[in-house]
Amino acid sequence: MSAVPLDPTATVVPWDDDLVLLYERHYDDLVRLAYLVSGQAAQAEEVVQDAFVRTQRSWARVRDPLPYLRTAVVNGCRSLGRRQVLERERRPRPPEPVPFAADELWDALGTLTDRQRAAVVLRFYCDLPDAEIATALGCRVPTVRTSIHRALAKLRKEIDR
């Protein structure tokens, strides 16, 4: 947390060197994570940029920056997801989709809840252990397990395996 007093001459709190390094090394990966979790390419970079800004704000308290960033990205994506739900509720029902086979599983991801989708991406894309997924999702390990369990069951049902 910065301690710069509010003052006309106050300008900017520079980014910590370590955070800059994280930004340079992990920005692209986090954007891909945001895209996979949210399904929205256009908003993925915005989510990640906001996550870095929030991390900078809390930098003095952050002990594990990468998990913290990952959590911020997932939370940002879930906020997007909530807005998507509202959009879907207010939008006329689209015609029945005729998915391409190659995208069938990707489309099925869209049927998951925000938490389920994030858990699946963190597990099967980021290859994270349960404990780190729980940290990213802000839940407990059993919740991760149940979320993934239900997500996979739903995915398999969606693609009618």
Place this chain on the structure above:
Amino acid sequence: MTRSPVLDDEAFEAELRAMLARRATDVRPARPPVPAGPTAVPLVRPASRRRRWAAVAAAAAAVLVVAGAAVMLAGGVGRDRAETDSGPAAEPAPPDVPDVFQTLGAVWPVVGRDALAALVSDPGDMAATLSSPESAAATYLAEVAPAATADLAGMVVGPDGDATVPWSSGDLTGVVALRNAGVATIPIWVVTGAETDGVQVTFGALESAGTDIGFALHVTGPATGHELRVEAFADGEEATVRDGPAHPDGITANLEVVAPWGADVEVLVRAVDAAGTYLSTSHTGFTLPATPEAPEAPDAPADPGLVGEGAVEMSGTFAGTELFTFTADPDCEIDHSLDATLTIGDSTTWSLTATYCGSMSEGAERVTAEGVFTLTTPGGDTLSGRLLADTELATSSGPYTLEVAEGTGAYAGATGSCRLGSRLLDDPPPDSQAREGTFSCEISR
């Protein structure tokens, strides 16, 4: 590194991994440079810090409730701060200049965790008023700016539960911003701000980490010719506002406030030009969560045994192990069994066994369960009946209710109920979890 055995279909997992890796290449990130420049918005301390809000702090007007990730924004005004709602005004406002916004006779809107709950559970005039953005905006303007007219035909309802309603008063025009703080089926439209066509300031990215609160001010309109005056209060007392990190977009200022646990915090931001005219005023408030309370010591036990007819209340602590298994049975998605010990006072212990079936909510947020239980006293008498559980998965905690339907021995014919405040202990091994908490029972026969 622990990974739960969530699936036995390795081919499906491989297909899922491959698909995610393939789709990850859909995006081609273009990493912008690290933001280094100062914010374009000059921030100054106000020259005068009048204590205009203390009286209304207790009224809990304009409360933004921060509860975990759930944030509801709400604007509000009171008698002492009618001028804090948006709109042009002079500082100091000459008394003979008619303000667009009038002094209020009542705090409005009524927003806050308790008030919202009351509105939902007891629909009344206010609920009807807040059930649509049109009526909420019209009521708001009638309260704070009787001379203004709402242009309901120009209302815009966004896809994310936000709405704007234009208004005008003579040559002056502006917009009332609203947000649906309820749900789609039970909307509760609250005013989050009001702006003229001058500089507009909106709050965003508000988050709380303990007693440190961060938020962003997004400023649109002319980049120069004004300054932002920022004031923050915690329970009516002035609170320190300090700069946060720069935002890459250059038009967002990040600020931070430190306030005590449980404080009602209010933030007022005004864009003021050189002549002292308010180009915009924005206000928000929020309540920090209370410090987590230490667990209460169990009450001294009443007589744990029933002697003759009558009622007995008892309480204490419990601890046990809960086993659970996922099943393919739609009527019993998660099969549970619980083996626990209830300790009444320091020494008397009862055993509790229970089996119950749980169902997970669609969003995997909660598990509700129902089953049967048996409580056994040291002397072998029993109480039995139905168990109901409602567990929040984020914390793996929630109440367990034991509805006593029958008993044996000294408890023959007993009825009543027990409530267990169950919480999960450390991360458990798969399919098993240790629980503990307090309990209380009221039993009669």
